[in-house]
Amino acid sequence: MVRPRGRFRFLRQRVRVLDRPVPWGRRRGPPLCVRLPRKTSLRSARGGCALVWRALRATLEEMFKLAWRVPNFAMMRGTAPAKAVTPQKPVVQETPVKFRSGKHTVIVKEVFDIAPKFPQTYLIRFTFENEPVFDFEPGQFISIFAEKDGKRISRPYSIASWPENKDYLELCIKIVEGGFMSNYLYHVSPGTKLQSIGPLGRFVIPEPIRYDTVFVATGTGVAPFIAMMGHIWEQGLDDGRDFTVIFGVRYVHDLIYRDLMEKWEREHPNFHFYPTISRPETPDWKGRVGYVQKVIQNEITDYGNKQVFICGLHDMVEDVKNLCQRLGFAYVRFEKWD
Ligand SMILES: Cc1cc2nc3c(=O)[nH]c(=O)nc-3n(C[C@H](O)[C@H](O)[C@H](O)COP(=O)(O)OP(=O)(O)OC[C@H]3O[C@@H](n4cnc5c(N)ncnc54)[C@H](O)[C@@H]3O)c2cc1C
Numbered sequence: 001m002v003r004p005r006g007r008f009r010f011l012r013q014r015v016r017v018l019d020r021p022v023p024w025g026r027r028r029g030p031p032l033c034v035r036l037p038r039k040t041s042l043r044s045a046r047g048g049c050a051l052v053w054r055a056l057r058a059t060l061e062e063m064f065k066l067a068w069r070v071p072n073f074a075m076m077r078g079t080a081p082a083k084a085v086t087p088q089k090p091v092v093q094e095t096p097v098k099f100r101s102g103k104h105t106v107i108v109k110e111v112f113d114i115a116p117k118f119p120q121t122y123l124i125r126f127t128f129e130n131e132p133v134f135d136f137e138p139g140q141f142i143s144i145f146a147e148k149d150g151k152r153i154s155r156p157y158s159i160a161s162w163p164e165n166k167d168y169l170e171l172c173i174k175i176v177e178g179g180f181m182s183n184y185l186y187h188v189s190p191g192t193k194l195q196s197i198g199p200l201g202r203f204v205i206p207e208p209i210r211y212d213t214v215f216v217a218t219g220t221g222v223a224p225f226i227a228m229m230g231h232i233w234e235q236g237l238d239d240g241r242d243f244t245v246i247f248g249v250r251y252v253h254d255l256i257y258r259d260l261m262e263k264w265e266r267e268h269p270n271f272h273f274y275p276t277i278s279r280p281e282t283p284d285w286k287g288r289v290g291y292v293q294k295v296i297q298n299e300i301t302d303y304g305n306k307q308v309f310i311c312g313l314h315d316m317v318e319d320v321k322n323l324c325q326r327l328g329f330a331y332v333r334f335e336k337w338d
Pocket of ligand 1: 141155156157158159172173174175176177180181182183201220313338
């Protein structure tokens, strides 16, 4: 499709205004010359571009007897200026998602508080009807459907289990006060069948892993990172890289998956778990106090050689993303939940 305005800058760099034909041997300057009336004004972007474009087409047709199609300047006359045609590439290219999403019937296997004291966050595990747990990439999510007032509604939830675990698919859900789905799923009985679509999303870690990696999460935003780290250990993908989970919560009792991450820290010298509590409710807490931003600034170094993944509620993610971009991380990926 021809978009004259978008091509205007590109054309101006390549078009020379001529009032008569110039012999080939004496042509200099821009590689493609177009005849335009001498007094033509190129000031107006829209009008000027249309004029240039028409003249260019006429010239091409006259010279090469080509049927009309969008000419490929780069092929015809050497390489076009990089600035005009080459989009800025991220440091790490986005990997294509490996698995197609589809509709699946999931069956509730079990629902339980992540620890007896903390009923506001729970784990729900599913098996699949007539099929094994689907293949997915860690970091992806599944959309779960339920009926509310005769309407079918859905909510996305990050998968917290890793793909090698075919016994069940695990979600880690915070109960939202007055929220429909987070409360509904808390009360479903084992054996309940639910419709779902998945796996979905592109918040995945490119493999092989080329950078030391920092994961920043608050609350249940840690779920995709549990899946990623579980997968990394299962597949031996760490390859000497360092992995740091910076996990911010309000209270010590909100530190979900704490035991698992402390276990990983003991087992893997290249894994670091940095929990930070914004409102420590007990004097027993001797660890970090404050927000995740403080930990990133005070305890992470050599930003340019690290990639960072951020997940959680909108405001935190926006703030941390801006900070990480300012600090110069090689690669910043994020997923926002509202
Ligand atoms: C890609 C993606 C992955 C997600 N993964 C998870 C996950 O792993 N675990 C998880 O717990 N949630 C996750 N969420 C959030 C989840 O999809 C729902 O938004 C959340 O469970 C609330 O749904 P609800 O039906 O209970 O509340 P709703 O009925 O949708 O909302 C009720 C009220 O609560 C507010 N609200 C909605 N979500 C939140 C929230 N998270 N915190 C505070 N207030 C909220 C709404 O603004 C609204 O006012 C994810 C969201 C996205 C986009």
